[in-house]
Amino acid sequence: MSRLYLIRHGKPAATWGGHDDDPGLDETGRVQAEAARDFLLALPPEERPRLVVSSPLARCRETAEPTAEALGIAVEIDPGVGEIPTPAALAAESRGEWLRQAFQGAWAEIEGDLDYDAWRQQVAQALQGRGDTAVFSHFVAINAVISVLTGEDRVVSFRPDHTSITILETDGKTLTLIEKGREASTGVL
Template sequence: MIRHGEAAKSPTDDDPGLTALGHQQAERLADQLNVRYPAGRGVRLMSSPKSRARETAEPIASLWQKPLEQLNDVIEIPSPEGISLAQRGDWIQAFLKSSWSDLTITQDTWRSGIISALKSIETRPTNNSDRADTTLVFCHFMVINAVIAEIRQDTRIAQFRPDYTSQTRLSLDDDVLTIVELGQERHAPHSIR
């Protein structure tokens, strides 16, 4: 699971793309991924439908000439009803200090959908005829934390603070997700959207 690059935060745009720095981060990530997975052999690319995740994945998809498949289940957490886009940042910051047991029904369904999607990746149809041993999923801070909390069976929302373009490695064996390696953490505070 790869967190998107730095997004152009906005109280009025519910789908901001990357900043100039975010695009640079995506290019550096593509270079790193190409070293780890030369020419993308055996790798499948999937992304949240949000612009910031797709834009983070596009440099490596272009380099490898591979399709970037949309995975709707790894979209960012939905805000509670009545929370405006301008209030979302404050809600997220408060939410990070709460528990997964505080989710609304919509958010609980979102979280369950993420886990189900990850467990079913190997069986999902693909546009690519190559066999994939590895799937890179470009997604969001809260998605990654939801998965790590589920694996750890930990009720805390904030499991760790994945940095922009950090790579959290998971393994799936017999329908069981395990943590191989947490991604690089960001130690300087930044707003989560």
């Protein structure tokens, strides 16, 4: 079995619903990214990640960079571990309200032009073939994976804090949850 580390990005310079639809990290987020790197590098050599994968969004890429640099490798960008897709017809300024509504229900109840229940399965499948990898992703994508592994239908059943590290194992075909990362004591923001 190989280890997978599913890491929520560090604190962004702006939140969803703000003016910047792809914010990078703020100073706290940069410190959090370095702390995630330090945690991963302090693992026993046989448990350390050998690959670094990130969502395409800046906050994840910037969180992944210190780990990749320390390992001497490039960050691999994988849209399969990216943010939940917003319905095409939804105005950018409405994304925050759409997410708040989605957070209240089950995956199959999310309104939009996509089958979000199938989307969460795809996020988990994007991880199955990866081993010894640090994957930098998002609050909702991490909830998608946890929901698949625990059989939970609610969109939010886990509140991973910024740079929370959830540990999974894979044999290349299946995923097993080993340990959920640190949860936020406040809301998603």
